[in-house]
Amino acid sequence: MLRPDGQLQEEKVFKDPVHRYIHVRDELIWELIGTREFQRLRRIRQLGTTYLTFHGAEHTRFNHSLGVYEIMRRMVENLEKKMTWEKDERLVCLAAALLHDVGHGPFSHSFEKVFQTDHEEWTSRIIMGDTEVNKVLRRMGEDFPARVADVIGKTYENKLIVSLISSQIDADRMDYLLRDAFYTGVSYGQFDMERILRVMRPQEDQAVFKHSGMHAVEDYIMSRYQMYWQVYFHPVTRSAEVILSKILHRAKELLADGYEFQQTPHHFQSLFESTMTLEEYIRLDEYIIFYYFQAWELENDPILSDLCRRFMDRHLFKYVECDPSEQMIIWPELQELFRKIGVDPEYYLVIDSSSDLPYDFYRPGEKDERMPIHLLMPNGSLRELSRESDIVESISGKKRTDHKLYFPMDLLLDQQEHGEEKRRILTLLHQQEG
Structure with a gap:
């Protein structure tokens, strides 16, 4: 049972390379961290195949989730100085931050693209299902798991709490930018989080930021853009993702x-068949996938x-820039040339596209509409960020898309057979590069 005040006898501390220390004072949070479902996140990388591009990117969803919790803890601590709310609302915030990626x-x-799954749906199932996480949450009340799931699903009635974990500037994004920059060794993701937290002010539906802190928010937006x-869209990482996706598609087809x-992929065959149970999903991690990939190197x-x-x-596909409209012509x-040289274009000729919208103003009624970032002006009024910042205005609402064509160059450089066809392929690819 939880103690009457819900606090641990002694504060627990995690040493963290990004936030220096992660502090746990609530018994609820400590017990959630110890559940099997949360510990599973140690076996899932935060950045997927990015470790094949940036060798330091070996950090996990476990690292990140603790980081999001710590930022949320500090957000709540700061906001509580400027507002009052029920104690259990604070715990809803902290639990949702910790479990948002479970x-x-x-x-x-x-994986989601291949199997048409949604990690937020599985998160909800883990929180609401027959799990250790659910048992811990229910000690706070029978409705507590549903409240936490609603925050993560963006349907919770207190929109301020939702905005703290899911908005254009939230605890999730702040941690992954800082953490991913640290582990990949780049400087693009750095910004002044301390300043942002100090100028954050609670409003009814979202947190806003004092006008005096605008430049720290600008820096955050541009850091996200650069990262x-x-x-995140590095072409080598995308090459690895293309191959990963094609492995899974091939196994599914076979x-x-x-x-x-x-x-036989016993551990996740039910995922191919869309019949995977919650227990099977919880037992699935990257160690299992690596086991099968290594075994499948010997398949017939x-x-x-x-x-x-x-x-x-790490013998990845090469790539050339491509314009999809022009690509459709050739x-x-x-495809026919690839078939002639004995290479299946379904698996070895792939167009991959990436796009990002770094910041958007409010577009009511549109799909995936985003609440904008608001500045609190000296006179007490609110102004949307891009109305005050020339830097943010220059990228607001502008979606950037990048297209690349991936292929196995090593198979094309072998001139022993089909030399004429391979030379024609290389010519067409060279034309794409301009």
């Missing part, structure tokens, strides 16, 4: 065709074997 699967977003294009695997199917070997040994010819 439903992520191996390689996160790459997406220099780290299962559907009745192929007899030497190493040449495509699955080759793709797994490429991923495990696409049929490229």
Whole structure:
């Protein structure tokens, strides 16, 4: 049972390279950290395949989730000096921050694309289902798990709490920018979080920021912009994601065709069949995926074997910039040429697109509408950030998209067979580079 005041006898502290220390004083938070579902996050990388580009990017969803909790703890501590709320609202904030990523699967977003799953749905199932997390949360009340799930699902009635964990400037984004910059060794993600927290002020539906802190918020927006294009959308990382996706697609196709695997994917075959149970999902992590990829290097199917070997040994696809409208003109010819040289274009010729909207003003009624960042002016009025900041205004509402064509250059440089076709392919690819 929880103590009457809900506090630990002695504060627990995690040493953290980003925030220096992560402080845990609430027994609820300490017990949530100890659950099997939360400990599972130690076995899921925060940045998926980015470790193949930036070798330091080995940090996990566990690291990040603790970091989001710590920022939220400090946010709440600061906001409580300027407002009052029920004690359990504070715990709803902290629990939601800690558990917001508990439903992520191996390689996160790459897995989601292949299996058409949503980590937020799995997060809700873990919080609401027959899990250790649910048992701990229910000690705060039978409705407490649902309240935490509603915050993460952005349906909680207190919109201020939702904005602290899910908005254009929130605890989640602040931690992953600082943490990902630290572990990848880049400087783009750095910004003055201390200043942002000091100028944060609570409003009814969201936190706003004193006008005097505008430049710290500008720096945050630009850091996010740079991190997406220099780290998150790095072309080498995307090459690894392409191969990862194609491995899973190939395994799914082979299962559907009745192929007899030497190493059948028992641990996640139900995911291919859309029948995975909550317990099966909780047992799934990147260690298991790596086991199968290594085993599949020895499979009789040449495509699955080759793709797994490429991923495990980092023999990735090369790429050229491409314009999708122009690419469609030569696409049929490229596909046919690949078939002639014995290379399946379904798995070895891939257009990958990435896009980002670094900041957006309010567009009511539009899909995925975003609440803008507001500045609290000296006279007490609110002004949307891009109305005051020329820097932010210059990128507001502007979606940037990048397209690249990925292919196995090593197969094209082998001139022993199909020399004429391979030279034609290289010519077409060179034309794409301009």
